[in-house]
Amino acid sequence: MKRAIEKDKTLLVDGPASVTLCSGKVEVFGSAPSVGSKVVIREGKRLPFAILENSEIELSVGDTAAVEEVDGNTIPASWIESVEELLKLQNRPATAIVLGTIDSGKSSYCTYLINRILTQKRKATILDGDLGQSDIGPPSTIAYAVVLKPITDPFNLQAKNACFIGETSAANVTDQMIEALSSLKKEIKNKEPEFIIINTDGWIDGECAVDYKKRLIEEMRPDAIFAIQQKGELTPILDRLEGYRKILVESPSAIRQRDREKRKSLRELGYKKYLRNPKVQSFSLSWIKVENDDAFGLSKSRTLTRQVRKVTELLGMKPLHVAELTDRINIIIGRKRWINPENLKNIQEHSKKRIIVTRKGEEEGLLVGLYDNNRKFLGIGAIQEIDYVRKAVKVLTPTSEEVSTMILGKIRLDKNMKEIPPPEENNVDFTSFKKLF
Numbered sequence: 001m002k003r004a005i006e007k008d009k010t011l012l013v014d015g016p017a018s019v020t021l022c023s024g025k026v027e028v029f030g031s032a033p034s035v036g037s038k039v040v041i042r043e044g045k046r047l048p049f050a051i052l053e054n055s056e057i058e059l060s061v062g063d064t065a066a067v068e069e070v071d072g073n074t075i076p077a078s079w080i081e082s083v084e085e086l087l088k089l090q091n092r093p094a095t096a097i098v099l100g101t102i103d104s105g106k107s108s109y110c111t112y113l114i115n116r117i118l119t120q121k122r123k124a125t126i127l128d129g130d131l132g133q134s135d136i137g138p139p140s141t142i143a144y145a146v147v148l149k150p151i152t153d154p155f156n157l158q159a160k161n162a163c164f165i166g167e168t169s170a171a172n173v174t175d176q177m178i179e180a181l182s183s184l185k186k187e188i189k190n191k192e193p194e195f196i197i198i199n200t201d202g203w204i205d206g207e208c209a210v211d212y213k214k215r216l217i218e219e220m221r222p223d224a225i226f227a228i229q230q231k232g233e234l235t236p237i238l239d240r241l242e243g244y245r246k247i248l249v250e251s252p253s254a255i256r257q258r259d260r261e262k263r264k265s266l267r268e269l270g271y272k273k274y275l276r277n278p279k280v281q282s283f284s285l286s287w288i289k290v291e292n293d294d295a296f297g298l299s300k301s302r303t304l305t306r307q308v309r310k311v312t313e314l315l316g317m318k319p320l321h322v323a324e325l326t327d328r329i330n331i332i333i334g335r336k337r338w339i340n341p342e343n344l345k346n347i348q349e350h351s352k353k354r355i356i357v358t359r360k361g362e363e364e365g366l367l368v369g370l371y372d373n374n375r376k377f378l379g380i381g382a383i384q385e386i387d388y389v390r391k392a393v394k395v396l397t398p399t400s401e402e403v404s405t406m407i408l409g410k411i412r413l414d415k416n417m418k419e420i421p422p423p424e425e426n427n428v429d430f431t432s433f434k435k436l437f
Contacts, residue, residue, distance in 0.1 A: 004056050010074045011049040012254055015041035016062035024055025029075075029108060030115030031150035039152050041065075044266045046256040047152060048074045076250035079109060082226060083116045085247050086195070089223045093125075093189060095196045097220060099213065099237065100228030102202030103258055104251045107135050107154065109228060110199045115150045117195050125193040126154060129181050129216075130201040131170055132263065137162040138274040138380045139267040140367060140409055142177070144184050146191065155270075161187060162377040164369020166292065166409025168267065170201050174212045182219050198222065204233060214240045264419055271367075271417040274380055278396045281381075281403075285391045289405045295356075296363065296386065296408075297323020297330040298393070314346045315339065320360055320388040328354040332388060335361050360386070365420065367409040370399050378403060382413050 002022065005011055011026075013019055020038045027050045033039055041047050043064065049057070050073045059067065086096055096113065100106040110126060117124040127144040128136040135154035137143025143162035151157065163180035170177045181198070188196055198220060203209045214237065217225065224245045227234045238246055258266075290298045298321075308322045311329060317339065321332035329351055333339065339357065348355050366383040381397030393406065412420050 001060075002056060002058050004054070005051045005069065007051055007053050007055075008072060009051045010070050010072065010254070011051065011057070012046060012066075012068045012070060012074070013041050013049065013059075013061075014046045014064075014066040014256065016043040017041045017065040017067070018060045019047075019049060020058040020060075022056040022058055024057075025052040026050060026055055026057070027052055028152045029111045030119065031111075031152050033152075042153065042155065042266075042269060044258060044262050044269075045153065045155075046254070048252075048254060050075065070254065074252050074254040075112065076252055078249040079112055082247050082249050083113065085245075086113060086117070086224065086226075087120065091223050093193045093196050094224075095185070095198065095220065095222045096224045096226055097198040097200065097217060097222040098226045098228065099200055099204070099234055100202065100251070101204050101230065101233050102263075103255060104202065104228040104230060105255045106130070106199055106202070106228060107133070108252065108255075109226070109249065110197050111151060111154055113197050113226075114147050114154075117197075118147065118150055122194045123192075124195045124197065125188050125191065126157070127181065127184055127188060127196060127198045128154070129177070130199055131165055131177075132168040132201060133266060134270065135199070138164075139270040140164065140166050140168055140411055141369070141377070141380070142180055142184065143377075144188055146193070155273075164371075164377060164380065164407050164409065166367060166369065166407060166411065168411065170203055170212060171208065174208075174215070177212075178216050178219050181216065185220060204237060210236050210240060213237045217241060217244065268417055268419065271380075271413060274398075275382065275396070275417060276398060278381070278398045280384055280394055280396050281399075282387075283393050283395060283403060283406065285393065288393075288403055290393075291405060291407045293408050294325060294328075295330070295358065296332065297321070297325055298386070299323075310350065311347055314343055314350060316343050324351070324353070328356050330356045330358065332358050332360060332386075335359055360388075365412040365414060367411040367413060368395060369407040369409065370395075370397060370403045371405040371407070372401055373404040375405070383408075 018040045021033050021035050098106050114124050125146050129142050136145045137159040141162040141164050143159040145157035226247050228251050229248050230251045311322045319331050319333050323330045363383050363386045368381050370378045378401050379399040381395040384394040414420050
């Protein structure tokens with residue numbers, strides 16, 4: 001349907017929807033779509049179309065879409081002013097990091113900054129450090145993209161490189177996050193951009209979050225910190241950051257708040273995007289390196305033959321796989337096999353380690369990151385099966401390049417690319433173990 005809108009209005013469009021500019025002039029986060037161009041708004045996202053002169057647009061909306069016309073421009077004045085602060089930075093590349101809580105407008109603000117940089121004919125790169133709501137690269141990764149033209153949604157950018165973390169929250173992987181972000185920043189600097197914009201996750205509450213953000217900023221050494229402050233929630237972090245240029249900006253009044261389920265749905269759109277047109281590939285465990293495999297102990301170096309024989313003897317059955325790790329012994333059994341709890345107790349007493357029992361099939365849908373021989377990120381995949389007899393892993397992935405390293409994540413997907421809760425780790429508790437079988 002076509003719609004005429006007067007100058008100095010803003011059209012707020014919640015996806016799924018598309019907007020085609022028929023006549024006039026509009027702006028979206030500093031990007032000015034040309035007449036005849038179409039802007040697509042994905043489900044769970046909101047775009048503000050600021051009407052700079054009387055315009056006519058054509059709207060196409062989905063069942064859950066929403067459209068609202070409001071007076072004025074919803075872009076906060078502090079956003080406009082902050083661009084001047086950014087452009088004043090003398091270092092090259094100038095690095096700016098954006099902080100804010102969940103749904104404060106960080107991604108929108110990064111988009112606005114990038115577009116304003118491009119209007120000044122400067123080169124810009126965006127580094128996305130938000131695992132749970134990644135806009136660049138697959139969910140559970142951090143990634144960067146070189147931006148060559150104005151954008152309305154960074155989700156449409158092509159990632160230059162990424163690091164697979166395998167989780168949707170930084171809380172359990174802070175060291176890994178800092179190392180990965182630092183590594184990608186060094187790679188970006190080699191491409192000689194003029195500006196690097198770093199987005200961060202919305203984890204800000206509690207001492208652990210404050211400590212993480214402080215350590216991250218000390219490692220990244222930004223020339224400016226842009227803090228999207230709503231009600232002083234960033235004060236504990238900002239107070240710990242001395243000697244940095246800190247600029248406070250507002251959260252837009254028209255920002256859309258999303259619940260946990262909506263954020264999950266946005267991630268699932270990302271899985272579908274990066275697992276499009278997949279094929280099942282079989283990777284021999286003799287030819288590829290497997291990392292972060294504490295749940296299964298697939299790495300040959302972690303399996304001790306003598307211990308395997310002893311565990312099998314005490315177990316009273318032949319398991320599919322046994323691996324001794326630093327703090328545990330992993331035992332993989334068939335889908336319908338049963339283990340005598342007393343035998344497991346004997347193994348624990350003998351080994352002085354935790355015993356983790358996993359049934360075949362619990363690996364199905366596990367998200368993995370795939371890398372080549374030069375540690376270049378190739379893409380993601382979902383495990384279909386671990387074949388313990390043939391010592392191979394079958395993975396559903398669109399990746400066609402030769403894989404050298406596979407990193408196991410913590411996320412599991414069903415056949416429709418929906419996230420499913422991981423199985424509970426079967427630590428042996430001998431008072432309740434029988435209930436597991």
